Amino acid sequence: MKYNKYLNSEGKLYRKENTVYFMDTKGKKTPIPVEKIYALYCYKEVSFTSSVVILLAKYNIPIHYFGRYGNYVGTFYPKGENYSGKVIVQQSENYLNSDKRHYIAKEFVKGSILNISKNLSRYKLDYDKEKYITALQKVNRITDIMNVEALMRNDYYNNFDNIFKNFKYEKRSRRPPENEINALISFGNSLLYSTVISEIFNTHLNPSVSYLHEPYERRYSLALDIADVFKPIFVDRLIFNLVNKKIINENHFEKDLNSCLLNDEGRAIFLSKYNERLQKTIKHRKLNRNVSYQRLLRLECYKLEKHIMGIEQYEPFVIWW
Amino acid sequence: MKKTNIDFEKELNKLNVRGIEINYYFICKTKLFLFMNNMGLEKNHENVELGKLLHETSYRSNKDKEVIINKIAIDFIKKNKKEDFIEIHEVKKSDKMELADYYQILYYIYYLKKLGIESKGVINYPNQNKKKEITLNDENIKNLIPVIQEIEKIRNSNLIIPPKKKKYCKKCAYYEFCFS
Ligand code: SF4
Numbered sequence: 001m002k003y004n005k006y007l008n009s010e011g012k013l014y015r016k017e018n019t020v021y022f023m024d025t026k027g028k029k030t031p032i033p034v035e036k037i038y039a040l041y042c043y044k045e046v047s048f049t050s051s052v053v054i055l056l057a058k059y060n061i062p063i064h065y066f067g068r069y070g071n072y073v074g075t076f077y078p079k080g081e082n083y084s085g086k087v088i089v090q091q092s093e094n095y096l097n098s099d100k101r102h103y104i105a106k107e108f109v110k111g112s113i114l115n116i117s118k119n120l121s122r123y124k125l126d127y128d129k130e131k132y133i134t135a136l137q138k139v140n141r142i143t144d145i146m147n148v149e150a151l152m153r154n155d156y157y158n159n160f161d162n163i164f165k166n167f168k169y170e171k172r173s174r175r176p177p178e179n180e181i182n183a184l185i186s187f188g189n190s191l192l193y194s195t196v197i198s199e200i201f202n203t204h205l206n207p208s209v210s211y212l213h214e215p216y217e218r219r220y221s222l223a224l225d226i227a228d229v230f231k232p233i234f235v236d237r238l239i240f241n242l243v244n245k246k247i248i249n250e251n252h253f254e255k256d257l258n259s260c261l262l263n264d265e266g267r268a269i270f271l272s273k274y275n276e277r278l279q280k281t282i283k284h285r286k287l288n289r290n291v292s293y294q295r296l297l298r299l300e301c302y303k304l305e306k307h308i309m310g311i312e313q314y315e316p317f318v319i320w321w
Numbered sequence: 322m323k324k325t326n327i328d329f330e331k332e333l334n335k336l337n338v339r340g341i342e343i344n345y346y347f348i349c350k351t352k353l354f355l356f357m358n359n360m361g362l363e364k365n366h367e368n369v370e371l372g373k374l375l376h377e378t379s380y381r382s383n384k385d386k387e388v389i390i391n392k393i394a395i396d397f398i399k400k401n402k403k404e405d406f407i408e409i410h411e412v413k414k415s416d417k418m419e420l421a422d423y424y425q426i427l428y429y430i431y432y433l434k435k436l437g438i439e440s441k442g443v444i445n446y447p448n449q450n451k452k453k454e455i456t457l458n459d460e461n462i463k464n465l466i467p468v469i470q471e472i473e474k475i476r477n478s479n480l481i482i483p484p485k486k487k488k489y490c491k492k493c494a495y496y497e498f499c500f501s
Contacts, residue, residue: 084359204360287500289491299501305360306498310481 001292002038004195004278006271008264013048015055022046037061038294039198041191043070043267053078062201064194069176069261070187072194075220077201084204090308091209102145104211104225104307104314106136109149111229111316116156118319119232119240125159145212149228165244176259181239183253183260184270188235189227191274196223196230199297203305226300229316234293238277242270282321336432338472340394343428346472347421352495353475354482362494395429398440406439416446416453417489423455427465430457 011024013032020032032040034055040063048063056063057078065073094100110133117129132152139145160169160181169181177183197220200207210221218224242248252266262270278294291299300317307314345353355361399408411426426442433440434457442455475482484490484499493499 082359086358087360284501287497291497295497299497302498302501309358309360311483 001279002036004039004041004275005032005037006041006043006268006275007046008043008268008271010044011046013046013052015049015051018055020052020055034059034061039064039195041194041271042066043271062198064197066190066194070190070267071175072190075194075197082202082204087204087305087309088206088209090310091206094308095209095211095215098140101211102140102142104304105142105145107314107316108212108225108228109136109145109152111318112149112232113152114316114318115229115232116152116236119236120156120159123159123163123240125162127155127159142212142214149212163240163244166246166249167243176256176261178258179260180248180250180253181243183262184239184242184248185235187262187267187270188239188274189231191271192227192231192234193220193223195234195278195294196227196297199294199301200226202298203301205301205305205308226297226304229300230297233319234274234277238270238274242273247273285320336435336469337476338428338469340425340428340432342472343468344418344421344425346468347424348418348489349484349487349493350475350482351484351499352493353472354480355495355498357476362498401441406441407433408443409433409440410443410445412445412447414446414448416449416451423453424465424468426455427457427461428469430455431462431465 007022009024011022014021014023018034020034020037022030022032024030037059039061040056042063042065046063046065053076060079062078063076065075067073094104113129113132113136117127120127132148132155135148135151136145139148154172157169157172164181167180170179172185173179173182174186177186197207200220200223205222207220207222208215210217210225212228213221213224215221248266248269252263252269254261254263279292281290281292283289284291284296284299287299296317303312303314303317306312342353342356345356395409396411398410401408409426409429411422411429413422416422422444426444430440430442444453444455446452484495486500490496490499
């Protein structure tokens with residue numbers, strides 16, 4: 001099994017024969033067996049040499065970079081996309097045709113609604129998912145679809161103070177996050193976004209042609225679309241766990257007058273628990289085979305690719321356990 | 322050599338089908354469809370320039386090396402010096418896909434014949450210690466032609482071929498794509 005490598009301290013990557021090493025500022029060297037790596041995630045300043053790049057390219061390993069807030073900065077993707085002219089044409093056609101675009105956009109929102117509702121039901125909290133699904137059926141403009149999304153997400157977040165035992169959520173604050181829960185959400189969302197990018201690049205989909213978000217919103221706006229469906233499962237559930245089990249506590253944050261961020265230790269915990277989650281496997285009903293959580297993201301991309309190619313209609317992933 | 326090169330190219334323009342496409346046609350049309358639309362999940366062969374290759378490979382006999390001639394990729398070739406024809410060899414793990422493999426190599430022979438090269442085919446099954454020889458004749462050409470035409474038709478239409486579950490799907494590189 002390949003795994004993700006999270007680099008959480010400053011240092012450099014260099015190559016010795018066919019192994020990549022990470023050397024931190026204290027001179028501590030860690031070998032990174034390149035054939036086992038799926039993707040690299042850098043949270044601190046990490047430099048690399050061109051011979052490292054050549055090796056990473058050979059194994060098709062992307063490097064994701066994050067800023068000080070855990071915000072996504074960019075991906076160095078050594079080989080770029082798997083090009084299929086037909087897929088790109090179909091992907092664009094599905095964007096330009098507003099009926100087709102709305103179908104996909106609504107399915108993404110529907111996926112969020114259903115996964116969110118599953119999350120809340122675990123805490124025996126009421127959530128009127130039907131209300132939002134009906135509202136979704138009625139609208140036929142992207143801005144209105146977005147509005148339904150925003151309303152239902154607000155409704156969801158408003159329940160957070162009933163879920164979290166040790167921290168207050170209050171309200172969503174982003175740049176910068178103002179309290180612990182917001183810091184965790186922002187951090188997790190960027191992380192998931194980059195994980196989705198890795199998966200999209202393994203398909204023939206073009207990551208900048210998106211349906212719910214506007215293609216010009218971000219370079220890889222399709223990853224935003226897909227990540228939305230999975231946030232409740234990959235990020236929110238993880239945070240509920242980390243906080244309520246006190247795996248993450250107030251010692252894991254750096255607080256300022258108006259900002260709150262994970263510190264080094266907090267980040268390390270989050271990353272390792274997130275990774276555990278990605279590697280966790282479930283028996284996939286349709287495939288009748290065990291797949292990891294991370295693989296679910298790839299399968300979602302396949303489903304979308306099949307949809308735009310007219311092979312099979314897309315329906316979002318909804319957690320069944 | 323110059324003149325023949327031009328003739329080759331003319332001929333090749335008429336034969337646009339790749340060996341692997343013949344194979345997929347018999348295994349699974351969805352696989353063929355995905356492959357044709359560059360939606361492959363396996364790494365493809367690079368096409369290498371015809372003239373150079375024919376020159377280099379045809380005369381460098383019996384090397385265990387893949388020979389790529391424009392649209393086709395042969396596992397390895399041998400030259401039968403006595404009778405002056407070449408043997409084209411394919412190595413297969415098992416004879417499970419016998420029909421597909423048979424037509425693939427038949428196509429290679431046909432392809433080379435169009436280039437003016439006489440050849441015979443051999444499918445090697447090292448695991449089963451088995452070999453199968455294939456020669457081109459009027460009858461199998463008659464069966465091969467419609468396959469080639471059918472593949473061209475699939476390529477030129479917007480026909481979508483949705484997956485259907487088969488015994489060997491679970492081992493196919495496209496399995497997760499098809500059934501997710
Ligand atoms: S998984 Fe089955 S249906 Fe899909 S391409 Fe492979 S053989 Fe064909």
